[in-house]
Amino acid sequence: MKNLKQHIINTEESVITITGLYKSFDDLQVLKGIDFNLFKGENIAVLGKSGTGKSVLIKIIVGLLKPDHGEVLVLGKHVDQLKTKELDALRLRIGFSFQNSALYDSMNVFQNLAFPLTMNIKNLSKGEVKDAVEEVLESVGLKDKLKQMPSDLSGGQRKRIGIARTLILKPEIMLYDEPTSGLDPVTSAEINELINEVQQEYNTSSVIITHDLTCAKNTGNRIALMFDGKFLKVGTFAEVFDTDDEQVKGFFNYNFIQ
Amino acid sequence: MINYKTRKYTISKGLDDYFTGIHKAYIFTALFFKEAFKRPFHLREVINQCFEVGLKSLALISLTGFIVGIVFTKQSRPSLEDFGATSWLPSLIGIAIIKALGPLVTALICAGKVGSSIGAELGSMRVTEQIDAMEVSAINPFKYLVVTRVMATTIAIPVLALYCSFVALYGSYINVHAEETVSIISFYQNAFKTINFLDITTAVFKTIVYGFTIGIVGCYKGYNATQGTRGVGKAANQAVVLAMFLIFVEEVMIVQVSNWMRYF
Numbered sequence: 001m002k003n004l005k006q007h008i009i010n011t012e013e014s015v016i017t018i019t020g021l022y023k024s025f026d027d028l029q030v031l032k033g034i035d036f037n038l039f040k041g042e043n044i045a046v047l048g049k050s051g052t053g054k055s056v057l058i059k060i061i062v063g064l065l066k067p068d069h070g071e072v073l074v075l076g077k078h079v080d081q082l083k084t085k086e087l088d089a090l091r092l093r094i095g096f097s098f099q100n101s102a103l104y105d106s107m108n109v110f111q112n113l114a115f116p117l118t119m120n121i122k123n124l125s126k127g128e129v130k131d132a133v134e135e136v137l138e139s140v141g142l143k144d145k146l147k148q149m150p151s152d153l154s155g156g157q158r159k160r161i162g163i164a165r166t167l168i169l170k171p172e173i174m175l176y177d178e179p180t181s182g183l184d185p186v187t188s189a190e191i192n193e194l195i196n197e198v199q200q201e202y203n204t205s206s207v208i209i210t211h212d213l214t215c216a217k218n219t220g221n222r223i224a225l226m227f228d229g230k231f232l233k234v235g236t237f238a239e240v241f242d243t244d245d246e247q248v249k250g251f252f253n254y255n256f257i258q
Numbered sequence: 259m260i261n262y263k264t265r266k267y268t269i270s271k272g273l274d275d276y277f278t279g280i281h282k283a284y285i286f287t288a289l290f291f292k293e294a295f296k297r298p299f300h301l302r303e304v305i306n307q308c309f310e311v312g313l314k315s316l317a318l319i320s321l322t323g324f325i326v327g328i329v330f331t332k333q334s335r336p337s338l339e340d341f342g343a344t345s346w347l348p349s350l351i352g353i354a355i356i357k358a359l360g361p362l363v364t365a366l367i368c369a370g371k372v373g374s375s376i377g378a379e380l381g382s383m384r385v386t387e388q389i390d391a392m393e394v395s396a397i398n399p400f401k402y403l404v405v406t407r408v409m410a411t412t413i414a415i416p417v418l419a420l421y422c423s424f425v426a427l428y429g430s431y432i433n434v435h436a437e438e439t440v441s442i443i444s445f446y447q448n449a450f451k452t453i454n455f456l457d458i459t460t461a462v463f464k465t466i467v468y469g470f471t472i473g474i475v476g477c478y479k480g481y482n483a484t485q486g487t488r489g490v491g492k493a494a495n496q497a498v499v500l501a502m503f504l505i506f507v508e509e510v511m512i513v514q515v516s517n518w519m520r521y522f
Binding site: 059062064088089091092094096098099100103104105106115116119120166169 | 390397402
């Protein structure tokens with residue numbers, strides 16, 4: 001694995017700033033006052049149990065959901081106040097890797113990767129599209145899967161292709177929704193490594209939503225521990241887990257990391 | 259005294275859902291007309307979908323149309339024979355097939371085949387987050403998925419209905435020819451003798467409306483699918499049931515209006 005310490009994080013420049021974020025669905029209050037900062041070049045892992053609102057948080061960041069209350073500033077723009085065209089322009093600078101990869105079933109790998117490119121950048125030649133697709137496929141190590149259909153790929157390969165599809169637009173921010181869920185430990189380690197490589201090669205800032213402590217430890221420069229719609233602790237891995245708090249210890253012990 | 263703060267529904271859950279459903283469907287349809295005339299038009303995808311709707315339904319439409327023609331002729335012959343009016347058979351078949359059976363049979367088959375397929379495809383894309391993936395890639399999924407499919411059904415189903423009427427008339431001709439010596443040209447001339455411009459226009463207009471209905475209902479149900487794989491099945495099923503129901507309602511309304519127009 002590449003050394004994270006070599007990567008430069010600019011703590012002066014915040015790419016995502018969230019203050020007092022609340023979100024509910026009908027009677028269910030999911031987010032209960034989130035305050036959060038993501039610095040340029042930083043990977044932050046958001047840890048928490050299922051159903052605590054982790055995925056809701058990144059869906060609000062990318063504008064798929066609207067907050068009930070609070071301020072969400074992404075790359076200097078108030079996401080919830082943007083018009084459609086402005087939001088689309090912002091979304092081109094954000095990559096979103098879905099929990100189940102969300103590859104388009106009816107398209108092969110090449111078409112999946114070329115689709116966002118050709119739909120957003122006009123007048124690209126066939127050669128330019130092919131080069132761009134091959135370049136991102138190479139960076140996720142799956143150059144030989146060009147003609148495969150998503151249904152023919154393994155879970156890990158689908159995750160990689162999902163990540164490659166977001167990388168093709170050269171995003172500044174990456175949002176990963178449960179990147180290692182449903183994968184075996186070896187494949188999970190490969191995905192963790194890929195997340196770090198993306199951070200270094202593409203100089204991205206990332207939010208990694210996970211309940212996998214190993215993933216959080218290996219990919220996050222900082223950890224944000226979420227409980228009941230709020231951040232319980234934010235800091236380095238050691239800062240967050242060096243505690244006597246029962247809730248935090250319970251989470252740590254469950255993941256069997258000592 | 260009613261506590262309005264804790265009161266969950268305006269009338270009752272069922273009625274609230276019914277009225278909000280109508281409102282949502284109205285917004286969805288209005289959004290289609292708003293997006294349909296804005297760039298980009300995704301013409302290639304419209305052509306792809308026309309191929310999906312049209313060419314892939316061709317075999318089924320051919321077979322059904324042919325059978326409808328034969329069966330309708332066989333059923334009508336005894337009644338006309340009682341009055342010694344078998345020579346009116348081509349005219350009767352022409353009126354029945356061109357004005358009613360051709361468009362209706364095509365619409366019902368397409369509601370089952372195309373409507374369910376659109377509902378299931380979009381429903382599956384919704385529950386597996388593929389529609390969200392398009393949205394976060396700055397692609398308008400409504401325009402790319404819904405507008406193209408509705409346009410394709412609106413274009414392809416009228417063509418299929420005309421084709422179905424032609425095949426049904428041919429089926430009818432085969433049956434008539436087996437009993438009496440009549441040339442195909444003479445049969446078609448007789449079949450079209452009582453059909454006027456208003457009948458043809460109404461039939462084409464009807465199929466355009468049916469095509470639009472099948473597309474928009476399939477897309478609406480699929481695009482708003484929830485509850486995982488169960489929701490996909492539900493969306494496909496509701497797409498067929500609702501489209502068929504609306505097709506019958508539209509049939510009654512269009513026939514009534516065209517009859518009024520006939521007397522002006």
